[in-house]
Amino acid sequence: MKKGLLAVLCLVSAAGCSTQGQIDPDIMQIATTPLTCSTKAECDIWWQRAQTWVAGHSKYKIESATDTLIQAAGPDGGKRALAYQITRTANPDGTATIGFAAHCDGSMGCKPNPWEAGADFKEYVRGSAAGAPQSGEKQLQPAPTAMHPEASGQSMPGTSGEAVTQ
Template sequence: MKLRIFLSLASASVLTTFLSGCAGNSAEIQAKRAELERTTPVCVDEADCTAKWEAAQLWIVHNAGYKLQTVTNVLLQTYNAVPNSPSLAVQATKEPMGGGKYKIAVSVSCSNMFGCVPNQWDAALSFNRAVSAVTP
């Protein structure tokens, strides 16, 4: 009986720690989401868009856990994540903003309930930095 109570308390403690860790990270995730929006790459003309789009493709080739499945002038997409894998699946889109400008938005994910390796938020910010830094 004492062992069963101990195991129940230990399980509850682990679960509480896990859940509080998730809740504690919500402010951090909100900050990263805001940073991701703030740093989204924007291209302003054809040469700039070509250079940034090629940089986006190269970043995905070097950092995603899966090969590119779709490559068009508006979509870069890897194969879907394998179940339970922490490897990164990536999708980038080139979206018109008007006036000849486009934003290059990235989505990074995995199918592991414990998170991605590297962290998907950090990877997306790395993508934004790398693509934004490119000039024609």
């Protein structure tokens, strides 16, 4: 009887692990779609929303907030909490791309899932998420701090912690 129970528990445990890394294709689509604003006014609004989102979702303190970088401290000491790095890069055509990177230091994976966090971030910044401020609402102003020297690109870790480039 104990061997049968042990076998069932092992199968249930293995089944739980095998589905843990699957991401909803709709979430993946939102998370990997570039976040490109068209005008300076739109880019400024989106950048303010980006800082508001990080301030409301990060377990770590924002250590840098400039016109081109929003970076939270962390990750740290094996914690599953995500550390965020948001970049704003001007494009030659006058648009700008807002990059999202999230990573953790937990051996059991990140919480929340980085892909879901990325999708939520992008919907919020675009103003399509519930609770996203509209263009007339008051928003946080970025605090002046030094820019991080490695503030380029868009990446997000995969389900096992490795970086995934968007």
